[in-house]
Amino acid sequence: MSSVSISPSTLSSPRPNSAFSVRKAMSTRFINRRGFLGQANCALISALPIMNTLLNLRLAGSAAAQETGNNDYKALVCLFLSGGNDSFNMLAPRGAAYQEYSGIRGPIAIPEAQLRPINPLVDPGRPLGLHPALEGLQSLFESEDLAFVANVGTLVETVTKAQYNAGQNLPLGLFSHSDQIEQWQTSIPDNRSGIGWGGRMADLLKSLNQENRFSMNISLDGSNVWQAGNTIAEYAIRDTGADSMTGYNSAYVAGQHASQVRSAALDSQMAVEYDNIFQKSFAKSKKDALAAYDAFTAATTVTLPSNITWPDTRLADQLKMVARTIAGRGTLGMRRNTFFVNYGGFDHHSALLPNQAAMLPVVDGAVKAFWDTIKAIGAENEVVLYSGSDFGRTLTSNSQGSDHAWGGNQFVLGGQVKGRRIHGSYPDLHADSILDVGRGRLIPTTSVDEFFAEMALWLGVSRSNLPLVLPNISRFIDINGTAAPVGFLL
Structure with missing residues (x-):
């Protein structure tokens, strides 16, 4: 079954000025078609709020293959910085290489004295520092919990500047927000796709979870391509928890208020046994949706460690809900999860x-509180968080901003991460670099396929099944070999 994506904003409430009538539930055990349709229209119930909940449930179907694994738990968290984060100001050269950096960046270079120094265990070829707002990430790097992967981007295959100039083997819509966001989520830069690599991964791994009422893929940002699979849809929740059916309250008291009438009507529908298979399935789906909501809410109503201070930001609230869900993993019966969290607004022309001075502290504070919490609940070896973004940005300035570019730097965080390292190859930043295709747009030296393959293997996808998750991966690594795609995970 193909995945279905519907924006939550279109499902939030019934349409205004629609005519609805309240019908009394039939007293007989079975109900006919006319009775069913009458009840379906009652109490201001539109189909859309119901379908919002139903489509959050994991869709039925069998995966192309099923993976097996030990009786463990692993969660992969994608923190997407949408808009195109200027990551060469997030991780910038210091020392002798600083002049090269400041020379090409001009007015958008961070003063060297403000960069936060880091001390990698393996020499990346030049001293580096972090954006001054990243105090938390600096401490996570130094404690070996966090690493950076340098100059990552979408690639059809390894490409040279000459091939770029000839227009050969380039990602579709290079430098375009919509295309590059899609490709970061599908890992298919040479074709359009509505199926994400996280969804394809869940198609393979879903049988590891004992609980089948929830998707393995949980989104804090509504529908997204990354988590859409062939047999899997994301389970979309809010930073306050799961959503029940719009307007339904299981603890309602009988009355004439719209919410009371709506809740009574839904209960009436679910109490009837229908003779039509569609009616029966529809009623069962509503029961399953409410049961899933109750189970998820009970499992994630946990008390997190009180000695950790969470910032008062929406991003922190989202990551706190991820932490709550991970804390409830045993009750939920989950062994594998992915989480999607989005923080937008990085298109700084x-x-x-x-x-960046306003936005990066939000990332820093939320990620630091999240990781402190994950360690406090003893789940640090079971969780990996990685950052992503549409693309890197031009090294040259556009007045006081930067434009859409290509390769950029990302961070990964986890107890199984080979931290305090710069993985991949941090590029030369001078204007005549062999990677610079114009204005400081750098050809990536690590493909998103390699970046994602490392995490897919960690989550439990077998090496032989990597092409089912990342169709182009064999263009970058030997899937029959044993070498790690990048090497940032133990």
């Missing part, structure tokens, strides 16, 4: 320095 102007005022780059003040904008």
Whole structure:
């Protein structure tokens, strides 16, 4: 069954000015078609809020293959910084290489004295520092919990500047927000796809979970391509928890208020045994949706460690809900999860320095509180968080901002991460670099396929099944070999 994606904003409430009538439930055990349709229209119930919940449930179907694994738990968290984070100001050269950096960046270079120094265990070829707002990430790097992967981006295959200039083997819509966001989520840069690599991964791994009322893929940002599979849809929740059916309250008291009438009507529908298979399936789906909501809510209503201070930001609230779900993993019966969290607004064509100075502390504080919590609940070896973004940005300035580019730097965090290292190859930043295709747009030296393959293997996908998750992976690694795609995970 193909995945279905519907924006939550279109499902939030019944349409205004629609005519609805309240019908009394039939007293007989079975109900006919007319009675069913009458009840389906009652109490201001539109199909859309119901379908919002139903489509959050894991869709039925069998995966192309099923993986096996030990009786463990693993969660992969994608933190997507949408808009195109200027990551060469997130991780910038210091020392002798600083002049090269400041020379090409001009007015958008961070003063060297403000960069937070880091001390990698393996020499990356030049001293590096973090954006001054990243105090938490600096401490996580130094404690070997966090690493950076340098110059990552979408690639059809390894490409040279000459091939770029000839227009050969380039990702579709290179430098375009919509295309590059899609390709970061599908890992298919040479074709359009509505199926994400996280969804294809869940198609393979879903049988590891004992609980089948929830998708393995949980989104804190509604529908997304990354978690859409052939047999899997994301389970979309809010930073406050799961959503029940719109307007339904299981603890209602009989009355004439719209919510009371709506709740009574739904209970009436679910109490009837229908003779039509569609009616029966529809009623069962509503029961399953409510049961899933109750189970998820009970499992994630946990008390997190009180000695950790969470920032008062939406991103922190989202990651706190991820932490709650991970804390409830045993009750939920889950062995594998992916989580999607999005923080947007990084398209800084102007005022780059003040904008990053305002936004990166939000990332830093939320990620630090999240990781402190994950360690406090003893799940640090079971969780990996990685950052992603549409693309890197031009090294040259556009007035006081930067433009859409290609390769960029990302971070990965986890107890199984080979931390305090710069993985991949941090590029030369001078204007005549062999990677610079114009204005400081750098050809990636690590493909997103390699980046994602490392995490897919960690989550439990077998090496032989990597092409089912990442169709182009054999263009970058030997899937019959044993070498790690990048090497940032133990």
